[in-house]
Amino acid sequence: MPTFPPVEDQLTTILRGAAQTETVADLRKKLTRSFETGTPLRVKYGIDPTGFDVHLGHTVPLRKLRQFQALGHTPVLIIGTATAAVGDPSGRDEARKGLTPEQIEANAGTYLKQIATVIDITKAEVRPNGDWFGKWGFTDVLKLLSRTTVQRMLERDDFSKRFRADPSVPIYLHECLYPLMQGHDSVEIRADVELGGTEQLFNLMVGRDLQRDAGQEPQVCLTMPILRGTDGEKKMGKSVGNYVGVAEPAKEQFGKTMRIPDGLMREWFELLTDRPPAEIETLLAGKPNEAKKALGADIVSFYHGTDAAAEVLADWRKQFEEKGDPDQMPEVTIPAAEVVGGEVPAVRLVVLARLAESNKEAKRKVDEGAFNYGPDRTKPADGRAWVPVADGLVVRLGRKIVRVRLG
RNA sequence: GGGCAGGUGGCAGAGUGGUCAAUUGCAUCAGACUGUAAAUCUGACGGGGCAACCCUACACAGGUUCAAAUCCUGUCCUGCCCA
Numbered sequence: 157m158p159t160f161p162p163v164e165d166q167l168t169t170i171l172r173g174a175a176q177t178e179t180v181a182d183l184r185k186k187l188t189r190s191f192e193t194g195t196p197l198r199v200k201y202g203i204d205p206t207g208f209d210v211h212l213g214h215t216v217p218l219r220k221l222r223q224f225q226a227l228g229h230t231p232v233l234i235i236g237t238a239t240a241a242v243g244d245p246s247g248r249d250e251a252r253k254g255l256t257p258e259q260i261e262a263n264a265g266t267y268l269k270q271i272a273t274v275i276d277i278t279k280a281e282v283r284p285n286g287d288w289f290g291k292w293g294f295t296d297v298l299k300l301l302s303r304t305t306v307q308r309m310l311e312r313d314d315f316s317k318r319f320r321a322d323p324s325v326p327i328y329l330h331e332c333l334y335p336l337m338q339g340h341d342s343v344e345i346r347a348d349v350e351l352g353g354t355e356q357l358f359n360l361m362v363g364r365d366l367q368r369d370a371g372q373e374p375q376v377c378l379t380m381p382i383l384r385g386t387d388g389e390k391k392m393g394k395s396v397g398n399y400v401g402v403a404e405p406a407k408e409q410f411g412k413t414m415r416i417p418d419g420l421m422r423e424w425f426e427l428l429t430d431r432p433p434a435e436i437e438t439l440l441a442g443k444p445n446e447a448k449k450a451l452g453a454d455i456v457s458f459y460h461g462t463d464a465a466a467e468v469l470a471d472w473r474k475q476f477e478e479k480g481d482p483d484q485m486p487e488v489t490i491p492a493a494e495v496v497g498g499e500v501p502a503v504r505l506v507v508l509a510r511l512a513e514s515n516k517e518a519k520r521k522v523d524e525g526a527f528n529y530g531p532d533r534t535k536p537a538d539g540r541a542w543v544p545v546a547d548g549l550v551v552r553l554g555r556k557i558v559r560v561r562l563g
Numbered sequence: 564g565g566g567c568a569g570g571u572g573g574c575a576g577a578g579u580g581g582u583c584a585a586u587u588g589c590a591u592c593a594g595a596c597u598g599u600a601a602a603u604c605u606g607a608c609g610g611g612g613c614a615a616c617c618c619u620a621c622a623c624a625g626g627u628u629c630a631a632a633u634c635c636u637g638u639c640c641u642g643c644c645c646a
Contacts, residue, residue, distance in 0.1 A: 323568090323569085323641085323642045323643075324642065324643080325641095325642090326641070326642080387590095388600095388601095397573090397590095397591095411599075414598090414599065414600080415599060415600070416600075417600060417601065418598095418600055418601065419600095419601085420600095421600095443598085444598070444600070445598040445600080446598095448598085448600075472599090475599090476598085476599060477598090512592095514609085514610065514611090515610085515611070515612085516609080516610065516611080517592085517607090517608085520592095520593085520606090520607060520608085521592080521593065521607090523606095523607095524592095524593050524594060524606065524607070525593085525594060526592085526593045526594070527593095538613095539613090540613070553593085554592070554593055554594090554599095555599055
């Protein structure tokens with residue numbers, strides 16, 4: 157029989173960092189029973205495979221799931237293969253576009269791999285909700301729909317905002333199905349606890365209702381604060397482009413972290429690292445730059461290991477504090493045929509090195525003095541000037557830096 | 564089904580026959596300053612060309628015109644009101 161830490165200790169861990177818990181009393185009850193009977197709680201977290209990148213925003217609830225796992229409970233991951241086709245309206249001011257089955261299928265695989273960096277997926281249950289919704293007939297859908305009312309749907313903030321906006325923003329009927337589907341997932345897997353961001357509260361609560369209807373004990377809904385993205389304003393998200401992906405290279409993760417506004421550091425430390433509160437306070441009281449480097453190193457260590465973090469940090473110092481070149485930089489191979497007499501026109505070089513998307517842009521950047529090359533950071537006189545190119549030449553444009561290989 | 568209002572660059576939102584590759588704000592990129600932060604200032608911001616100029620673009624398809632984002636017809640889509 158599995159054994160668990162004392163109930164009150166578990167509660168302390170679980171509630172740390174949580175935004176809202178519906179309800180703590182229910183949670184205590186479930187934990188107590190679990191402790192007494194040696195039965196792990198089933199902790200649900202759902203993710204819709206709507207893109208290729210799992211980002212740090214997703215990891216906030218995932219890290220909570222990891223804590224549950226560490227305490228001995230069972231994570232149940234719902235891969236929203238069915239729900240992704242609908243699109244979650246939560247926190248949205250417009251409809252999401254549903255995805256095609258092919259896209260969903262492709263995304264689901266890469267998602268799991270990325271989620272595995274946060275929780276031990278071999279000891280978790282992974283359930284695509286297409287497994288049950290795929291078997292549904294129209295009468296099943298009708299039955300699910302009859303569980304709620306238009307009034308209750310309109311109560312939710314996302315919808316009422318869209319409804320009242322002038323001009324109003326469409327609310328499609330299928331979007332109303334989403335919370336019901338998510339709620340039904342809880343019935344299927346008999347969830348004890350469901351995790352989500354604060355904007356998920358409505359959806360999570362629907363699960364409670366549906367479970368009650370099905371004669372199950374309602375799940376505990378645990379919401380985590382929403383992580384703001386690199387811009388320090390908006391919720392981290394794919395569409396806004398303010399995210400740091402868990403699968404990104406160490407250097408990217410570190411660089412993006414260094415560029416977040418200072419005011420965001422506390423939030424990120426608290427939601428993305430395991431640092432004890434006292435240490436966070438000490439770091440934040442010190443030099444912001446040092447604190448941010450510590451934050452970046454924490455994040456990189458988690459996904460790429462401490463060695464990678466040390467390497468990235470060393471490169472950072474080299475590049476920005478000693479104004480040199482980092483050891484690690486991307487390489488771009490340019491065809492030898494482009495080189496005439498050992499030289500290439502500046503604009504052409506910028507394009508070939510993929511530092512700019514078009515000749516126009518390349519020319520502009522060269523004219524702006526954003527481009528330089530070689531150890532002396534030579535700037536060409538203008539876009540037409542010929543640049544001597546040898547294998548291994550380092551070229552820079554703004555903060556982008558690339559080593560050129562001849563091929 | 565009927566009436567009305569709309570669909571413009573990543574977003575918001577001007578533009579109602581040539582002066583429009585399209586004002587402005589946000590976002591983005593770059594330069595200066597810095598801690599690759601913030602704030603501030605400056606510049607850029609469809610593609611090809613050194614350039615004259617050419618090509619593509621203002622929901623989609625046609626049409627009128629020397630000339631269309633702008634006018635006409637049809638299609639698709641959205642909102643509001645009525646049923």
